[in-house]
Amino acid sequence: MCDITQIMSENTPPVCSYEGSDYQQRFWEQGGRAYEDAAEAIALKRMLPASGKLMLELGAGAGRNTPRYRNFDRVVLLDYSRTQLEQARDHLGYTDRYTYVAADVYSLPFIENVFDASTMIRTLHHMAEPEQALAQVYKVMAPDGFFILEFANKRNLKAMLRYLFGKQSWSPYTRDPVEFADLNFDFHPKAVREYLVNVGFGPDKQLTVSHFRMGALKRHLPAKLLAGLDSLLQWTGAFVQVSPSVFTRSITLKDGEAQTGDGLFACPACGTPLPSEETDLTCEQCGRIWPFKDGIYDFRIQD
Numbered sequence: 080m081c082d083i084t085q086i087m088s089e090n091t092p093p094v095c096s097y098e099g100s101d102y103q104q105r106f107w108e109q110g111g112r113a114y115e116d117a118a119e120a121i122a123l124k125r126m127l128p129a130s131g132k133l134m135l136e137l138g139a140g141a142g143r144n145t146p147r148y149r150n151f152d153r154v155v156l157l158d159y160s161r162t163q164l165e166q167a168r169d170h171l172g173y174t175d176r177y178t179y180v181a182a183d184v185y186s187l188p189f190i191e192n193v194f195d196a197s198t199m200i201r202t203l204h205h206m207a208e209p210e211q212a213l214a215q216v217y218k219v220m221a222p223d224g225f226f227i228l229e230f231a232n233k234r235n236l237k238a239m240l241r242y243l244f245g246k247q248s249w250s251p252y253t254r255d256p257v258e259f260a261d262l263n264f265d266f267h268p269k270a271v272r273e274y275l276v277n278v279g280f281g282p283d284k285q286l287t288v289s290h291f292r293m294g295a296l297k298r299h300l301p302a303k304l305l306a307g308l309d310s311l312l313q314w315t316g317a318f319v320q321v322s323p324s325v326f327t328r329s330i331t332l333k334d335g336e337a338q339t340g341d342g343l344f345a346c347p348a349c350g351t352p353l354p355s356e357e358t359d360l361t362c363e364q365c366g367r368i369w370p371f372k373d374g375i376y377d378f379r380i381q382d
Contacts, residue, residue, distance in 0.1 A: 095205035097160040103141035117306035138202025142167030186347040188378035204231040214278040221337030233265035280329035287316030288324040
């Protein structure tokens with residue numbers, strides 16, 4: 080599904096890159112996942128604030144969810160894959176409302192306290208060091224900002240039944256992540272809550288999603304019907320989590336004030352603020368040059 084890219088830094092974990100992938104077309108548009116997409120749209124609508132100024136979409140890919148942030152003045156789409164961002168740009172357009180950024184989630188290229196909301200949907204499951212990634216998100220979030228996170232649930236009903244009947248070796252009840260394929264992880268809900276609290280977020284709301292992710296049901300029942308049934312069950316996520324996907328909303332608990340000026344970027348190598356211009360950006364502190372080409376900023380550390 081993705082290529083594993085080792086960032087050349089002893090402090091940075093490997094990342095999962097969808098460079099050159101037709102993921103949007105193959106997985107979503109042609110992969111029979113209309114039900115999952117609709118169920119996720121319902122969950123997002125329930126968790127998003129009514130309006131906002133600056134949204135950070137982490138793991139934006141080709142922009143599948145971006146139109147759902149229509150109540151925000153600006154959206155920054157971040158993904159490690161430049162080709163995924165090119166697809167998003169071609170689909171959404173090159174306008175002042177959208178900013179396209181190729182970067183590593185472990186080294187976010189933004190000043191602190193700048194985003195009043197952020198989302199990370201179908202992305203955490205590629206994180207070998209989830210708490211390290213979430214700490215980066217916390218750093219760039221404004222005080223009291225909303226962070227919406229989706230994660231793959233290790234303790235889902237199918238996994239529990241398979242474990243009960245001896246069809247899988249790993250336990251769905253332990254809090255450690257399970258890596259079922261290279262850089263593909265399922266997480267225990269209590270562990271994810273601990274990650275969020277440890278870095279400074281305050282979990283506020285939780286929904287369970289995709290309760291009917293079964294081939295037989297999707298083949299015989301309309302996606303709209305399944306999404307409607309899913310909608311009726313999502314609220315149960317506040318009490319029990321047995322679906323394969325879980326959405327959480329957290330509040331950014333920190334002192335200080337939100338950054339309200341024109342600044343957005345900071346050098347991911349040394350943290351020095353950078354000008355927000357549509358051109359190659361040069362860090363005055365470390366001398367690194369961050370390219371801007373065809374509407375996409377590239378902050379991926381290559382050395």
